[in-house]
Amino acid sequence: MRQRDGEPVGTAALWPPRGTGPVLTAAGAWLLAAVLVGASGWFSTLRPPAPQLVLAGLTIALLLAARLWPPLRQFMDTADLRALVLFHVTRFVGFYFLALHARGELPWAFAVPGGWGDNAVAAGALLLVLLVRPHSRRGRRAYLAWNIFGLLDILGVVLTAARLTLGDPASMKALLELPLSLLLTFAVPINHRNTCPDARASGADRAGTLSPIADGTAVADWRSPDLEIRVGVSACLLGEAVRYDGGHKRDAFVTDTLGRYVTWVPVCPEVEIGLGTPREAIRLQGDPAAPRLVGTKTGVDLTRRMTDYARGRVRDLAGLGLSGYVLKRASPSCGMERVKVYSEDGMPGRMGRGLFASALLDALPLLPVEEEGRLTDPRLRESFITRVFAHRRLAAFREAGARAGDLVAFHTAHKYLLLAHSPRHDATLGRLVAGRPGGARARWLDAYAEQFMAALSVMATTKKHVNVLQHVMGFFKDRLAAPEKRELIGLIDDYARGLVPLVVPITLVNHYVARFDVAYVRDQVYLRPHPKELLLRNHV
Numbered sequence: 001m002r003q004r005d006g007e008p009v010g011t012a013a014l015w016p017p018r019g020t021g022p023v024l025t026a027a028g029a030w031l032l033a034a035v036l037v038g039a040s041g042w043f044s045t046l047r048p049p050a051p052q053l054v055l056a057g058l059t060i061a062l063l064l065a066a067r068l069w070p071p072l073r074q075f076m077d078t079a080d081l082r083a084l085v086l087f088h089v090t091r092f093v094g095f096y097f098l099a100l101h102a103r104g105e106l107p108w109a110f111a112v113p114g115g116w117g118d119n120a121v122a123a124g125a126l127l128l129v130l131l132v133r134p135h136s137r138r139g140r141r142a143y144l145a146w147n148i149f150g151l152l153d154i155l156g157v158v159l160t161a162a163r164l165t166l167g168d169p170a171s172m173k174a175l176l177e178l179p180l181s182l183l184l185t186f187a188v189p190i191n192h193r194n195t196c197p198d199a200r201a202s203g204a205d206r207a208g209t210l211s212p213i214a215d216g217t218a219v220a221d222w223r224s225p226d227l228e229i230r231v232g233v234s235a236c237l238l239g240e241a242v243r244y245d246g247g248h249k250r251d252a253f254v255t256d257t258l259g260r261y262v263t264w265v266p267v268c269p270e271v272e273i274g275l276g277t278p279r280e281a282i283r284l285q286g287d288p289a290a291p292r293l294v295g296t297k298t299g300v301d302l303t304r305r306m307t308d309y310a311r312g313r314v315r316d317l318a319g320l321g322l323s324g325y326v327l328k329r330a331s332p333s334c335g336m337e338r339v340k341v342y343s344e345d346g347m348p349g350r351m352g353r354g355l356f357a358s359a360l361l362d363a364l365p366l367l368p369v370e371e372e373g374r375l376t377d378p379r380l381r382e383s384f385i386t387r388v389f390a391h392r393r394l395a396a397f398r399e400a401g402a403r404a405g406d407l408v409a410f411h412t413a414h415k416y417l418l419l420a421h422s423p424r425h426d427a428t429l430g431r432l433v434a435g436r437p438g439g440a441r442a443r444w445l446d447a448y449a450e451q452f453m454a455a456l457s458v459m460a461t462t463k464k465h466v467n468v469l470q471h472v473m474g475f476f477k478d479r480l481a482a483p484e485k486r487e488l489i490g491l492i493d494d495y496a497r498g499l500v501p502l503v504v505p506i507t508l509v510n511h512y513v514a515r516f517d518v519a520y521v522r523d524q525v526y527l528r529p530h531p532k533e534l535l536l537r538n539h540v
Contacts, residue, residue, distance in 0.1 A: 022071035031186055038181035044173065048166045051176060051184060055158070059189040081143070081401070088125035088150065090187050094118030096180070105174045110160050117153040124149070158188065222396035222410065225531075228263055229392045230320055232360075234328035235266035237372050242268040246278040251372045254326055258385070261531055265320060269333040269356040273302070273309045284332045284341040288351045291341045293332055303355070306333065310359035318364060321395060324388035327357050329373035336361070336371045366453040367391070378539035379459065387456045389530045390414070394449055407433055407448065416468045416526035418455050423464070425455030466496045468526060469505055476516045488512070503537040 037043050046054070066072050076084075094115035101111035124146045132139045165172045174180055221227075235242050238259075239250035271277060280298060284291035292303045328334040333356045341352035353361075361369060368387035375381045397410050411433045418426040429451050432444075469492050477485055491505040506527065513521045521527070530536060 020075060023075045026072075031182075034182050034185040035178070037185060038178040041177075043181050043185065044176040046176065048169055049162075051165065052162050055184045055188060058185065062189045082129045085125045085143070085146075086129050087190065089122045091118040091122040091125075093180075093183065093187075094122070100174055107164060107168075107171045110157075110164055110172065114153075114157040114160060117156065121146075121150045121153050154188070222393045222400065223413075224396070227392055227396055229261065229323050229388065230265055231258075231262040231388060232265045232267055232317055232322050232325035234326065234331065234334045234372075235268040235271070236328055237326060238264060238266055240266060240268070242271045242277055244270070244275075244277070244279050244281045249328060249372075251375075253375060253381075254372055257534065258326075261534070262324075262388070265317065265322065267313065267317070267356075269306065269310065269313070272313065273305050275302075282332050284339060284352045284354075286341070286344065288341045288349065291352050291355075293355055306355045307359065310356045311363075313356070314359050314363045317360070322364075322367060323392040323395065324368040324384070325360060325370075326375070327354070327360075327369060327371050329371035331357075333357070336369060366449060368453075378536070382536040382540050383456075383459055385534065385536060386417075386460075386529050387453065390417070390456050390525075391453065393525070394452060398445060398449075407445075411448075412520075413523050414452075414525050416472065416524045417529055418452075419471070420460045420464050420468045420526060422455040422458035425451055425458065429455065462496060462498070465502060466492060469495075469509065472509055472513075472521050472524075472526075475518045475521050476512050479516055480512070484512075501538050502540045503535075506537060 043051070043054075066076055094117065097106060097111040097115035097118070100106040101108060101115070128143060128146055132142050161172060161175060165175075175184065233254065234249075236247075236249045237251045237254045239248050239255060241248050243249065270279070270282070275282075280300075281296045282293055282302060283296055285294050286292045292301055293306050294301050294303075327336050329336070330339055331354050332339060332352075333354045335352070335354040336357050337353060338350040339352040339354055340348040340350055342348050357369075360367070368384055368391055370380065370384040375384065394410075397406070411429060415426070418429065429448065432448055432451065473488060473492070477488075480488070488505065488508055491500065491508060494500045495502060495505050509521075510527055512518075513527070
């Protein structure tokens with residue numbers, strides 16, 4: 001079972017990136033300080049190795065900040081790769097190096113190799129941003145090649161400058177005065193940060209979420225089976241002793257089965273608002289539409305405390321890129337439905353919703369959410385996990401920075417899965433894709449995502465599955481021998497009559513699709529919407 005409590009990694013290509021405000025404020029303050037230091041003339045008075053130590057210290061500080069300061073970490077995780085690469089156009093400063101060499105103010109050994117190297121890196125960055133899509137296979141190779149060249153160039157420039165400064169400080173004096181002093185005190189640390197192989201997060205932290213490339217960014221592949229799937233969960237379901245009585249409610253399916261494929265993000269609202277373990281039991285009381293959360297013995301009112309916490313915690317969870325959530329049923333904080341709400345005279349009625357669950361569902365309406373009790377129903381379990389994996393694919397598609405035309409391939413691959421759930425929504429989505437993009441790209445993708453998740457929220461039925469299976473069979477039925485055709489038709493009919501589970505006709509369909517190499521059907525997510533090891537279709 002994988003579990004993570006901290007910030008997310010690998011959620012790329014959001015605009016604006018998370019943490020933009022604090023990061024831009026800090027960068028502006030840093031740039032202003034660098035300008036003031038350069039203007040004061042203090043930096044030009046430093047003697048080797050002091051300038052080199054300043055550069056190294058600033059670079060190390062920035063690398064540490066990217067790991068330890070959440071806004072910067074989130075910014076690097078979610079910024080479009082092309083925006084980070086575009087910063088390297090500042091390396092056209094190489095032309096200024098050449099001009100200074102022509103005036104005799106910089107030595108040839110630094111200005112000419114370093115100048116042309118920086119100009120080449122800057123030109124490469126501009127061409128990549130304008131012409132190359134980073135999430136394609138060729139794009140990844142191009143960005144990787146550019147990154148390796150850029151990293152070698154910047155290391156070469158820094159080492160050459162250090163060598164020449166130690167030998168003849170006066171020859172490199174121009175680097176310690178404005179405007180070139182900004183290279184050491186501002187631009188080089190940032191450029192080094194953007195070409196660091198570990199610029200976002202380590203491969204271990206990513207747990208295979210995205211395909212990393214050496215320029216410190218990553219490109220999501222929505223078809224990848226290795227996408228990390230983060231799912232929120234009531235902590236007690238993982239076996240954590242956070243219940244009011246000091247116990248837990250460990251759920252075997254959650255921990256032992258589903259836990260093999262997701263990264264859990266455990267939450268216990270009651271503990272996180274400061275209640276101890278063990279503690280006084282709490283319950284919902286009053287108006288079912290707006291119940292209060294109170295202690296069962298003392299009557300202490302925890303409503304405001306819980307609602308304020310829930311709003312903030314849900315905002316934090318939204319930033320983690322969750323693809324689903326499993327709540328503890330009947331909990332006054334986490335219960336999704338039919339939670340007991342007590343009247344003022346102490347009589348219970350099952351018509352409420354936990355306060356934290358209410359905040360979660362209101363703030364994240366597209367997020368697949370279920371209670372562990374409902375996951376014992378095979379159809380509800382299969383529906384929930386289908387939506388979780390689909391939600392992650394959709395997020396990965398958006399993270400990749402795909403263009404409008406790429407949505408055709410994404411939608412086409414989900415065609416039969418959508419038909420198995422809601423033909424009406426599939427038709428709506430088809431019209432939306434055909435008219436792409438109507439307005440602003442972000443709003444258009446939001447509209448697609450809303451309809452996409454709404455379609456999968458509709459329960460798939462036996463009748464709709466049969467319809468899809470018959471459609472799929474139409475692609476190769478004329479190539480089947482008569483006995484093979486009768487066998488497949490018979491299995492589909494057996495499924496329709498409830499004699500065999502869905503996995504039986506699906507398995508035979510997969511066999512024929514592979515045998516006849518039916519490309520359109522082979523690429524359909526419907527045939528493999530989630531890992532077969534979960535055995536979800538063995539019981540549907």
